[in-house]
Each structure stands twice: as C-alpha cells, then as structure tokens.
Amino acid sequence: MKPISADLLQTYLGHKLPQWTQLAVENLFRLPLGASRETFRFDLSYVDEREESQRTGMILRRDPPASNVESDRAHEFAAYQAIYGHGIPVPKMILLEPDASHFDGAISLAEDLRGYHNSEYQFQDPAWADRLPHIAQQMWSTMGLLAAVPVEALDMGFTRPATVENTAAQELASWVDVLGRHDVGAEPITRAAIRALERWQPTAQKLAMVHGDFRAGNFLYDDAGDLIAVLDWEMAHLGDPLEDLGWSLARVFCFAKDDRYCGLATREQAVAIWEEASGLIADPRALHWWELFNCIKGQAIWNSCAHVWQSGQNRDVIQAYAAWWLRNAQDRAILELMGKLS
Structure with missing residues (x-):
C-alpha cells in the first residue's frame, strides 16, 4: 500500500473540502494499535466558511488489502452515524471516502478525542x-x-x-x-x-x-x-x-x-x-x-x-x-x- 503522507492527504482534502481554504496537514503519524484497520492521527488547520481560522485533531482509518475482520470503512462509518446522538458517546464522523484509488484503500475521517486513555x-x-x-x-x-x-x-x-x-x-x-x-x-x-x-x-x-x-x-x-x-x-x-x-x-x-x-x-x-x-x-x-x-x-x-x-x-x-x-x-x-x- 502507498504511504499516506501529509502532502497526499492535504491535496486530497483540498479537493474534497473546497469550502475550507488554506488547509494544512501536520503531525501525521500512524498509531500502533489494532489489527483490523490502519489508524492515523493528524492536525488539520484551515479557514472555514466564515473566514475564521480553525485547528482540529483528526483520526484517519484506512482499510488494508486484507484483514482479520470482514468489514469496511462504509460499514463502520454508518454504524457511528447510526448511534451518534442516541445517548452512547462516540466520536463525530467527518468524511467517508469509499474509493480506494486515492490511498490504496477506503478511508474515513473522524474527530480526534485527545487527552484520554484507552489501554486495558x-x-x-x-x-x-x-x-x-x-x-x-x-x-x-x-x-x-x-x-x-x-x-x-x-x-x-x-x-x-x-x-x-x-x-x-x-x-x-x-x-x-x-x-x-x-x-x-x-x-x-x-x-x-x-x-x-x-x-x-x-x-x-x-x-x-x-x-x-x-x-x-x-x-x-x-x-x-x-x-x-x-x-x-x-x-x-x-x-x-x-x-x-x-x-x-x-x-x-x-x-x-x-x-x-x-x-x-x-x-x-x-x-x-x-x-x-x-x-x-x-x-x-x-x-x-x-x-x-x-x-x-x-x-x-x-x-x-x-x-x-x-x-x-x-x-x-x-x-x-x-x-x-x-x-x-x-x-x-x-x-x-x-x-x-x-
């Protein structure tokens, strides 16, 4: 699979989210967890529709060529969207890209809830x-x-x-x-x-x-x-x-x-x-x-x-x-x- 670089992701998001300008992807790295999907964390800065500067953390998940779980980005994205707002706390979904050609695998973007623990x-x-x-x-x-x-x-x-x-x-x-x-x-x-x-x-x-x-x-x-x-x-x-x-x-x-x-x-x-x-x-x-x-x-x-x-x-x-x-x-x-x- 092709590496996901900050330049590649920034160019993609510039085309995908034209309502946001001056996009910059920073601090992109892969998180060493999970066997079923690849998970990346990065910071995204941009100017929104109101001409206000924004900076937010994001999580990117990519489908690998083969996995231990027969699921995909569309399935998990839809599951998050289904339960969001129904009393079960979950991250907000931002974007789904089912076309694998962009990153050698479908991806999804979600808000990154930082500063917390998840280790069992x-x-x-x-x-x-x-x-x-x-x-x-x-x-x-x-x-x-x-x-x-x-x-x-x-x-x-x-x-x-x-x-x-x-x-x-x-x-x-x-x-x-x-x-x-x-x-x-x-x-x-x-x-x-x-x-x-x-x-x-x-x-x-x-x-x-x-x-x-x-x-x-x-x-x-x-x-x-x-x-x-x-x-x-x-x-x-x-x-x-x-x-x-x-x-x-x-x-x-x-x-x-x-x-x-x-x-x-x-x-x-x-x-x-x-x-x-x-x-x-x-x-x-x-x-x-x-x-x-x-x-x-x-x-x-x-x-x-x-x-x-x-x-x-x-x-x-x-x-x-x-x-x-x-x-x-x-x-x-x-x-x-x-x-x-x-």
Missing part, C-alpha cells in the same frame, strides 16, 4: 486500583444503555436484517463460514463447540444495535475513570444484546489473569451492572450460549489473522502476533465453558 493493560497498575469499580460501572452500564436504545430509532440499513428468533443461528452460521474460509489447520475443540451451539439457540429478549467488540481497550476514559467515547464499531450489527455482554465476559480478555473480566470486575458484578442499565435479564442459559458463541467468533478472527499473514495478503506483524497469542487461549476458554477443563 493500565488497569493492572496499582495506581488505578481504586478507580476500577467506577470504570467497570461506566463500561457495563454504557453497554446496557446501548442494549436499551430502541432500534426503531436507528438507521440500521448498513447491516443485515434479523429477528429475535433467528439472530443467534444467523450469527453462528456467519462466523462458522468465516472460520471455514480462513482455515489454518484442524480445530477439534472449536468444532465440538460449534456442534453444541447448533443443538439449541436462544431467542433474544429484544433486538438491539450490537457493538460486536465491546470490551476494555475499545473505549476512551479520563483520569477519573469516566467513559468518554466507545470506539471501533466495525462489527456493529442488529442482534441480541447478550452478544455484547458475552463478549465482554470472554476469558481471553481477563487481562489481569484472574477472575476480573476485562481486568475490571467479576462476572456477577458485570452482569448486575448491565441488567440494571439495560432493563433486561441475562438469562443464564442464553448468556452461556452467547459466551460459547463468542469463542467461535474469536477463533474465527484469530484464524483470519493467521490466514492473511500466511497467505501474504497482510504482513503487518500484529496479524501473526494476535494469532500466536490468542488461538490456544481461545481453545482453553472453550474447554472451560464446556466443563472439559481439568
């Missing part, structure tokens, strides 16, 4: 210990509020239709398909879990906008532990809100290597916060199904990392690292959920 590993620092209960409250209550947003009020045209009866089977079939198309070797543990999931699927209490990757590391928070914005909506879809709750309870996201999920709270604490905020009940059998399902989803993502690396489609080292780090951990999580871990 910071929660292991003893200096943050007294703030973890508050951060847990912020995270799972925001997830619950997302589950409570009426989908009828959202523009969900960017994602496939679903019903309360078919969403579980539909999501399972989709991720099993991804797993099969990115095969990197025998998966006996994962296949056993798929057979168990195929025997029964829960009916959703309601349909909601599911974030798809709601966990520590995908939201910004300030020094006090207040949640500022939820990020990374590229897997957002219409579905069962228990999917998000189950994903946040994944064993592979127990970053503190204990029973605090996302390094923040016990399972019981997280579920209680979510139930209070959402007004829903986390039925134990249904939640267990979604937790096991999320192991399949996770394994499909980690296998996709390995596949794009092995095939040479994407040689970013994060692809190899994520596969190496998480595939065996995901198998262990499956065995634990199926009561087979001794």
Whole structure:
C-alpha cells in the first residue's frame, strides 16, 4: 500500500473540502494499535466558511488489502452515524471516502478525542486500583444503555436484517463460514463447540444495535475513570444484546489473569451492572450460549489473522502476533465453558 503522507492527504482534502481554504496537514503519524484497520492521527488547520481560522485533531482509518475482520470503512462509518446522538458517546464522523484509488484503500475521517486513555493493560497498575469499580460501572452500564436504545430509532440499513428468533443461528452460521474460509489447520475443540451451539439457540429478549467488540481497550476514559467515547464499531450489527455482554465476559480478555473480566470486575458484578442499565435479564442459559458463541467468533478472527499473514495478503506483524497469542487461549476458554477443563 502507498504511504499516506501529509502532502497526499492535504491535496486530497483540498479537493474534497473546497469550502475550507488554506488547509494544512501536520503531525501525521500512524498509531500502533489494532489489527483490523490502519489508524492515523493528524492536525488539520484551515479557514472555514466564515473566514475564521480553525485547528482540529483528526483520526484517519484506512482499510488494508486484507484483514482479520470482514468489514469496511462504509460499514463502520454508518454504524457511528447510526448511534451518534442516541445517548452512547462516540466520536463525530467527518468524511467517508469509499474509493480506494486515492490511498490504496477506503478511508474515513473522524474527530480526534485527545487527552484520554484507552489501554486495558493500565488497569493492572496499582495506581488505578481504586478507580476500577467506577470504570467497570461506566463500561457495563454504557453497554446496557446501548442494549436499551430502541432500534426503531436507528438507521440500521448498513447491516443485515434479523429477528429475535433467528439472530443467534444467523450469527453462528456467519462466523462458522468465516472460520471455514480462513482455515489454518484442524480445530477439534472449536468444532465440538460449534456442534453444541447448533443443538439449541436462544431467542433474544429484544433486538438491539450490537457493538460486536465491546470490551476494555475499545473505549476512551479520563483520569477519573469516566467513559468518554466507545470506539471501533466495525462489527456493529442488529442482534441480541447478550452478544455484547458475552463478549465482554470472554476469558481471553481477563487481562489481569484472574477472575476480573476485562481486568475490571467479576462476572456477577458485570452482569448486575448491565441488567440494571439495560432493563433486561441475562438469562443464564442464553448468556452461556452467547459466551460459547463468542469463542467461535474469536477463533474465527484469530484464524483470519493467521490466514492473511500466511497467505501474504497482510504482513503487518500484529496479524501473526494476535494469532500466536490468542488461538490456544481461545481453545482453553472453550474447554472451560464446556466443563472439559481439568
């Protein structure tokens, strides 16, 4: 892929945003995070329509030639736009460029919310210990509020239709398909879990906008532990809100290597916060199904990392690292959920 330079971006924005003059792109650099998309930060100064000088920070996201997640700029851009203004804090979207010819990949621009934290590993620092209960409250209550947003009020045209009866089977079939198309070797543990999931699927209490990757590391928070914005909506879809709750309870996201999920709270604490905020009940059998399902989803993502690396489609080292780090951990999580871990 061609490098994204300040000159290239400045020339593009000059043509794309003719209402702004004297554009200047400064301090452009790639952020070392995320396996699914390339993320850049830069400062943009310009003179607006009122002849007033402006300077703002921006985030640019670019689709790579191949990724561990089968999504694109248009999908995530539409997801952000759908939830913006509905009580869930997210960055404001600025521009979508679906034509890959400009930068060797589609791009999107969003406001850059700076001066905040997003590291999940910071929660292991003893200096943050007294703030973890508050951060847990912020995270799972925001997830619950997302589950409570009426989908009828959202523009969900960017994602496939679903019903309360078919969403579980539909999501399972989709991720099993991804797993099969990115095969990197025998998966006996994962296949056993798929057979168990195929025997029964829960009916959703309601349909909601599911974030798809709601966990520590995908939201910004300030020094006090207040949640500022939820990020990374590229897997957002219409579905069962228990999917998000189950994903946040994944064993592979127990970053503190204990029973605090996302390094923040016990399972019981997280579920209680979510139930209070959402007004829903986390039925134990249904939640267990979604937790096991999320192991399949996770394994499909980690296998996709390995596949794009092995095939040479994407040689970013994060692809190899994520596969190496998480595939065996995901198998262990499956065995634990199926009561087979001794």
